[in-house]
Amino acid sequence: MIGLWDTTGNEVVKALAAERRSAGGVASGMALTLIVVVDEKRVREAEAAATIASAAHPCRLLIVVRSDVDRDRNRLDAEIVVGGRLGPGEAVVARMHGRLALHAESVVMPLLVPDVPVVTWWHADPPAEIATDFLGVVADRRITDAAQADNPIEALRQRAHDYAPGDTDLAWTRVTLWRTLVAGAFDTTEAKVTAATVVAPPTDPTAALMRGWLASRLGIDPQWRHTDQYSRMHEVQLRCANGDELTLTRNDSMAVFRRSGQEDRILPLVRRPLGDELAEELRRLDADQVYAEALGAAAGVSGLESRPAQRVHIWKDPAQARRAEAGITAHAGIARA
Incomplete structure (x- = not known):
C-alpha cells in the first residue's frame, strides 16, 4: 500500500x-x-x-x-x-x-x-x-x-x-430472487394472471419495482397493500383466470410458496450482502431493457428503453x-x- x-x-x-x-x-x-x-x-x-x-x-x-x-x-x-x-x-x-x-x-x-x-x-x-x-x-x-x-x-x-x-439500481437487483421464484411458478401452467397484490411497506423501492415488473410483463395493474409490520417486501399474491391463487411469502431467509390444490413448498430467499448485489450488476454491461420497462411502469413514464x-x-x-x-x-x- x-x-x-x-x-x-x-x-x-x-x-x-x-x-x-x-x-x-x-x-x-x-x-x-x-x-x-x-x-x-x-x-x-x-x-x-x-x-x-x-x-x-x-x-x-x-x-x-x-x-x-x-x-x-x-x-x-x-x-x-x-x-x-x-x-x-x-x-x-x-x-x-x-x-x-x-x-x-x-x-x-x-x-x-x-x-x-x-x-x-x-x-x-x-x-x-x-x-x-x-x-x-x-x-x-x-x-x-x-x-x-x-x-x-x-x-x-x-x-x-x-x-x-x-x-x-440496486433496488432492482434485490428483486432478482423474487422474480426468479415467481417466474418459476409458471413452468407447469399456462394460466393467465388476471390480478396481483404486493404486500410491503409503503417506502420499499423493491416493492415498487416488483409491481412495475408484474405490470410490464403481464399487462395488469398490481395492487400495493401497505404494511408497517415488516421492514421490506413480504408477499406477492397472484390470481389466475382459471381460479388458481399463487402466493410467495418471505419468512426470514426462506419463502413459502402456496398454490391452489398443491402442497406448500419451502424455497430459498436469502438477503445477499451488498457486495454480491454489486457483483450481479457487473455481470452484464449492456442496457437492461427489462429494468427500463419495470422502472417506467413503476414511475408512470413510458418509452425509457427507446x-x-x-x-x-x-x-x-x-x-x-x-x-x-x-x-x-x-x-x-x-x-x-
Missing part, C-alpha cells in the same frame, strides 16, 4: 504505474474499471462491497471521496493498493477536497484501464441528473441505490425521469447554486425589513 498526502493527479498515476510494475502487471487481466462515488462515512462499506465484487470481476477500483467543495484550498490524498486488502486487482482511494472535488474527472480519467468498460456506482446520493456528474457520463453502466434516499419511491421516479440505457444511451455532460456548480440561494434569502429578508 502506498499513501500519498496532499498530492497531485500526476503523482497518483506515476505511483500506480510503479506499484503495478512491482506487482507484475496486474492490469493485463482487468475486465472493467469500477468507479465508486461515496461519502466519507460510508467508505468502509463501499470498500467491503467492492472487494467482494472485484473478486468475481477483476477490475481497477477507483474510490472517489468528495468533501468540502466550498473550501478555498484544493487537496488530494490518495491510497494505492495493488493485490491487497481491496481485492486481487488495483485500487485507488482518492479523497478530494475543495474545488478539486467538482472536477474529479481530472484525477480519474488518466487512471481508467484502456479499452475496457467503465462502471460508476454511487454509494451515496446520486445527482438528480446524472449528466451533471462527468463520472456518470463517462460510464457505460451507472448503478444507484434508491434505498439510501430519504424518500426511496420519489428517488425511483427521479431515476425514471433521468433514465438513459445503461442505468440500473431513449438514446449517450449522455451529454451538463456542468453544474453546487457552490454557485448555494450562493445564489443564500443571496435570494438575504434579499427576501431585506425586503421584509
Whole structure:
C-alpha cells in the first residue's frame, strides 16, 4: 500500500504505474474499471462491497471521496493498493477536497484501464441528473441505490425521469430472487394472471419495482397493500383466470410458496450482502431493457428503453447554486425589513 498526502493527479498515476510494475502487471487481466462515488462515512462499506465484487470481476477500483467543495484550498490524498486488502486487482482511494472535488474527472480519467468498460456506482446520493456528474457520463453502466434516499419511491421516479440505457439500481437487483421464484411458478401452467397484490411497506423501492415488473410483463395493474409490520417486501399474491391463487411469502431467509390444490413448498430467499448485489450488476454491461420497462411502469413514464444511451455532460456548480440561494434569502429578508 502506498499513501500519498496532499498530492497531485500526476503523482497518483506515476505511483500506480510503479506499484503495478512491482506487482507484475496486474492490469493485463482487468475486465472493467469500477468507479465508486461515496461519502466519507460510508467508505468502509463501499470498500467491503467492492472487494467482494472485484473478486468475481477483476477490475481497477477507483474510490472517489468528495468533501468540502466550498473550501478555498484544493487537496488530494490518495491510497494505492495493488493485490491487497481491496481485492486481487488495483485500487485507488482518492479523497478530494475543495474545488478539486467538482472536477474529479481530472484525477480519474488518466487512471481508467484502456479499452475496457467503465462502471460508476454511487454509494451515496446520486445527482438528480446524472449528466451533471462527468463520472456518470463517462460510464457505460451507472448503478444507484434508491434505498439510501430519504424518500426511496420519489428517488425511483427521479431515476425514471433521468433514465438513459445503461442505468440500473440496486433496488432492482434485490428483486432478482423474487422474480426468479415467481417466474418459476409458471413452468407447469399456462394460466393467465388476471390480478396481483404486493404486500410491503409503503417506502420499499423493491416493492415498487416488483409491481412495475408484474405490470410490464403481464399487462395488469398490481395492487400495493401497505404494511408497517415488516421492514421490506413480504408477499406477492397472484390470481389466475382459471381460479388458481399463487402466493410467495418471505419468512426470514426462506419463502413459502402456496398454490391452489398443491402442497406448500419451502424455497430459498436469502438477503445477499451488498457486495454480491454489486457483483450481479457487473455481470452484464449492456442496457437492461427489462429494468427500463419495470422502472417506467413503476414511475408512470413510458418509452425509457427507446431513449438514446449517450449522455451529454451538463456542468453544474453546487457552490454557485448555494450562493445564489443564500443571496435570494438575504434579499427576501431585506425586503421584509
